Amino acid sequence: MSTCFHCGDACTTDTIHFQDKAFCCNGCKTVYEILNENDLSYYYDLEQNPGTSPSRIEHKFDFLQNPEIANKLLDFNEDGIQVIELYIPSIHCSSCIWVLEHLGKLHPAIKAAQVNFPKKKVRITFSEENFGVYKLVRLLSNIGYEPYISLEDTTQKQRKVDRSLIYKLGIAGFAFGNIMFLSFPEYFEVNEFWLERFKHIFRWLMFAFSLPVVFYSAKDYFISAIKGLRSKILNIDVPIAIGITVLFIRSTFEIALDIGTGFFDSLTGLVFFLLLGKFFQQKTYAFLSFERDYKSYFPVAVTHLKGGREKQTPVSELQPGDRILIRNEELIPVDGILMKGDALIDYSFVTGEADPVAKVSGDKLFAGGRQQSGIIELEVIKSVEQSYLTQLWSNEVFQQKNTCRFETLTDGISKYFTVTILLIALAAGTFWFFYDPSMALNVFTAVLIIACPCAIALAAPFTLGNLLRIFGRHKLYLKNSSIIEQMAQLNTIVFDKTGTLTKAQKNVITYEGTALSEEEQKLLAGTLRASNHPLSRSLYELLKKNGISTLDEYSETVGHGIEGSYQNRHIRAGSHAFVSESFGNNDTLTNGSINRTTVHISTQDQYKGYYTFYNDYREGVEQLFSSLDPQYKLIVLSGDNDSEKEHLESLLPEQTRFYFNQKPENKLTFITSLQQQGKKVMMIGDGLNDAGALAQSDVGIALSENVNVFSPACDGILDADRFRQIPEFLSLSQKGVRVIKYAFLFSLLYNLIGLGFAITGYLKPVVAAILMPLSSISIVVFTTVFTYFLGKKLNSHPDC
Amino acid sequence: MSIIYMLLAISVIVALVFFVAFIISVKKGQYDDTYTPSIRMLFDDEVTPENLETKNKQQNQSLKEQS
Numbered sequence: 001m002s003t004c005f006h007c008g009d010a011c012t013t014d015t016i017h018f019q020d021k022a023f024c025c026n027g028c029k030t031v032y033e034i035l036n037e038n039d040l041s042y043y044y045d046l047e048q049n050p051g052t053s054p055s056r057i058e059h060k061f062d063f064l065q066n067p068e069i070a071n072k073l074l075d076f077n078e079d080g081i082q083v084i085e086l087y088i089p090s091i092h093c094s095s096c097i098w099v100l101e102h103l104g105k106l107h108p109a110i111k112a113a114q115v116n117f118p119k120k121k122v123r124i125t126f127s128e129e130n131f132g133v134y135k136l137v138r139l140l141s142n143i144g145y146e147p148y149i150s151l152e153d154t155t156q157k158q159r160k161v162d163r164s165l166i167y168k169l170g171i172a173g174f175a176f177g178n179i180m181f182l183s184f185p186e187y188f189e190v191n192e193f194w195l196e197r198f199k200h201i202f203r204w205l206m207f208a209f210s211l212p213v214v215f216y217s218a219k220d221y222f223i224s225a226i227k228g229l230r231s232k233i234l235n236i237d238v239p240i241a242i243g244i245t246v247l248f249i250r251s252t253f254e255i256a257l258d259i260g261t262g263f264f265d266s267l268t269g270l271v272f273f274l275l276l277g278k279f280f281q282q283k284t285y286a287f288l289s290f291e292r293d294y295k296s297y298f299p300v301a302v303t304h305l306k307g308g309r310e311k312q313t314p315v316s317e318l319q320p321g322d323r324i325l326i327r328n329e330e331l332i333p334v335d336g337i338l339m340k341g342d343a344l345i346d347y348s349f350v351t352g353e354a355d356p357v358a359k360v361s362g363d364k365l366f367a368g369g370r371q372q373s374g375i376i377e378l379e380v381i382k383s384v385e386q387s388y389l390t391q392l393w394s395n396e397v398f399q400q401k402n403t404c405r406f407e408t409l410t411d412g413i414s415k416y417f418t419v420t421i422l423l424i425a426l427a428a429g430t431f432w433f434f435y436d437p438s439m440a441l442n443v444f445t446a447v448l449i450i451a452c453p454c455a456i457a458l459a460a461p462f463t464l465g466n467l468l469r470i471f472g473r474h475k476l477y478l479k480n481s482s483i484i485e486q487m488a489q490l491n492t493i494v495f496d497k498t499g500t501l502t503k504a505q506k507n508v509i510t511y512e513g514t515a516l517s518e519e520e521q522k523l524l525a526g527t528l529r530a531s532n533h534p535l536s537r538s539l540y541e542l543l544k545k546n547g548i549s550t551l552d553e554y555s556e557t558v559g560h561g562i563e564g565s566y567q568n569r570h571i572r573a574g575s576h577a578f579v580s581e582s583f584g585n586n587d588t589l590t591n592g593s594i595n596r597t598t599v600h601i602s603t604q605d606q607y608k609g610y611y612t613f614y615n616d617y618r619e620g621v622e623q624l625f626s627s628l629d630p631q632y633k634l635i636v637l638s639g640d641n642d643s644e645k646e647h648l649e650s651l652l653p654e655q656t657r658f659y660f661n662q663k664p665e666n667k668l669t670f671i672t673s674l675q676q677q678g679k680k681v682m683m684i685g686d687g688l689n690d691a692g693a694l695a696q697s698d699v700g701i702a703l704s705e706n707v708n709v710f711s712p713a714c715d716g717i718l719d720a721d722r723f724r725q726i727p728e729f730l731s732l733s734q735k736g737v738r739v740i741k742y743a744f745l746f747s748l749l750y751n752l753i754g755l756g757f758a759i760t761g762y763l764k765p766v767v768a769a770i771l772m773p774l775s776s777i778s779i780v781v782f783t784t785v786f787t788y789f790l791g792k793k794l795n796s797h798p799d800c
Numbered sequence: 801m802s803i804i805y806m807l808l809a810i811s812v813i814v815a816l817v818f819f820v821a822f823i824i825s826v827k828k829g830q831y832d833d834t835y836t837p838s839i840r841m842l843f844d845d846e847v848t849p850e851n852l853e854t855k856n857k858q859q860n861q862s863l864k865e866q867s
Binding site for chain 1: 804805808818819822823828829831833834836839840843860
């Protein structure tokens with residue numbers, strides 16, 4: 001079998017040969033032609049089969065013809081020059097970067113294009129004349145780079161990029177390096193003549209360098225410490241802030257009163273290492289968004305019928321009473337009443353119902369469903385914000401910033417640490433006050449300096465930062481590193497059914513009834529080929545395709561079924577009522593086929609049987625549940641009906657509990673009630689209907705077959721291929737927490753050594769300057785080595 | 801001997817020049833995308849029909865040699 005020259009997919013049925021190359025579809029061939037004609041075939045030299053077949057949905061971007069909507073997407077628009085930044089999920093290799101940056105070859109109006117690969121975004125500068133956003137987007141779609149444009153893009157302009165951490169880190173590093181140079185001579189103080197002469201200017205220079213570090217780079221630690229104290233929490237930033245303050249004040253006094261050189265080197269080194277830890281922990285997946293709500297799923301605009309004319313209207317401007325037009329494969333953006341046409345709505349993403357629902361004129365349709373057959377006309381009854389689904393987002397779970405909800409391991413230990421250190425400092429200070437009063441203040445401050453928990457503060461960021469990267473390599477993308485600590489504490493796991501335990505595509509099909517003859521099968525395949533209905537397409541894939549002849553007659557009754565005939569043979573496929581309508585079949589449906597997706601077949605006015613479509617369960621669901629079973633309480637929470645209940649019960653461990661027909665708000669309250677029982681809950685879901693539950697749970701993981709397309713707001717996104725590895729991820733996070741605890745012990749040891757110097761009054765700047773980086777670096781090495789070995793274990797299962 | 805003040809001043813100025821360069825580079829967004837430029841620099845500068853042909857010829861030759 002040959003693979004497509006453009007996209008690399010296997011060429012199955014309709015292989016197209018063109019210029020000695022095989023293409024899987026017309027779309028791929030067209031892209032090749034376009035690129036070839038415009039001297040862009042270098043595209044295929046950079047990588048093998050780099051392309052993506054273009055989508056075949058027409059009219060998808062018609063709304064961009066309305067300049068009002070199109071202008072909202074622009075970043076810059078003056079003198080006919082426009083700049084737009086588009087998110088293109090299919091960017092994946094160096095060929096993509098190359099071809100997108102050479103877009104100017106395809107159209108003279110495109111002036112420049114720059115790709116940001118990690119973000120999968122391209123920034124295009126073009127002239128408006130004879131071109132415009134609509135044509136640009138069409139051009140991109142035609143070569144397989146369809147941008148993803150959603151309601152979100154128009155409502156909020158992107159936030160300013162926060163680069164303050166890089167500035168802070170840069171300043172701290174700069175000051176640290178320079179101060180090290182300046183303080184080096186005095187480490188070996190030998191009362192040398194020149195040193196005596198110039199040490200004052202050296203010291204004041206160090207003081208000057210330390211100012212931006214204390215007042216800018218370390219700013220966040222002071223803010224966080226004060227915030228913590230206000231809410232009566234002794235977080236790790238409290239001892240750090242005390243340490244920095246004492247270091248700075250004592251050093252300033254020392255040089256002002258000409259007592260010593262001060263600890264400016266340790267001070268800046270400390271801040272530099274701490275910020276480095278923060279920077280390392282801040283691994284972000286730029287191409288993913290964890291904050292998405294319905295806005296990034298909903299379309300920007302919809303075809304609005306006004307006085308018999310079609311007009312593209314922004315979704316947010318729709319008013320009750322408006323008439324809108326929804327085409328095949330389009331999303332219904334607002335609640336409405338079906339006025340014209342037959343609707344087959346796929347609500348699986350919104351409610352969790354697995355099967356598309358057929359609706360007739362007069363039925364109410366809810367926002368979020370996807371139309372699957374033909375064109376329908378709706379009358380709007382509610383605006384976007386007030387629609388049934390979108391109301392979920394007015395729940396307070398989505399308002400609160402849940403950053404302070406969780407006490408991290410580091411903050412937990414810092415409570416005891418801070419109190420202990422303050423007591424030791426006071427005790428040592430009091431002792432010296434009576435023994436040798438001149439040393440009392442010296443010892444008191446020395447204890448606070450040396451006890452500054454730099455190593456402790458670094459243990460968690462480096463361990464978790466490493467784990468975050470290891471998880472990322474195994475396609476579990478977490479929002480931030482504190483999620484790992486929460487994962488280690490879980491005891492309850494809640495699964496959604498549709499799309500989570502099952503695959504998103506229905507691909508298990510069984511037939512019941514009178515067997516079809518070979519002739520009939522051919523006729524059926526020929527009839528199905530003509531139909532665009534999703535069920536027809538998957539059934540067609542299943543049937544043998546040799547010897548299909550073109551039909552003499554074919555007709556499709558949208559929402560009911562299809563019929564075709566060839567040389568006196570006649571076949572009908574579709575709903576039970578449709579296939580038996582011509583001969584009045586009085587057989588009642590067998591019980592099994594209610595609640596399921598079925599396609600009934602009749603030939604020559606005779607009922608034959610029906611195909612049933614199942615959602616296939618993901619591979620390894622059974623093993624996954626049995627390996628999680630004793631340790632975690634497992635619950636399946638589904639928005640679907642309970643037709644699969646018996647099957648699931650036989651498949652999964654006995655203790656698993658099942659809840660069906662759960663509405664989105666039910667799921668949310670269910671999670672809340674579990675948490676009120678003191679459970680630590682992880683929710684694994686995929687659709688918008690899980691959004692509330694994902695936000696409420698301690699750890700909400702969205703499962704996604706393609707991480708680039710929409711997934712609801714969550715703490716982490718897991719690639720569906722890695723579904724079976726969930727137990728490994730959980731045990732790895734527990735081991736990671738153990739590593740942090742060992743690192744704590746390790747760093748306490750350093751603190752004890754340092755305290756020995758401090759209490760006896762022998763803390764020289766050079767000791768502090770050695771001890772502080774040494775402890776920090778050894779902690780970093782320790783955690784990195786350990787997490788590396790932990791990650792190795794995960795690597796040893798490449799087949800998963 | 802006061803040359804040391806000069807040297808100090810110069811070294812601090814040199815350090816500050818680099819520091820300012822760093823700040824400017826961050827501000828211009830050079831640290832926003834640290835991946836794409838590394839690929840972009842490997843592309844051939846200009847794609848014209850001629851050098852594409854020579855390139856293809858070279859490739860075909862090397863393919864033939866391999867087979």
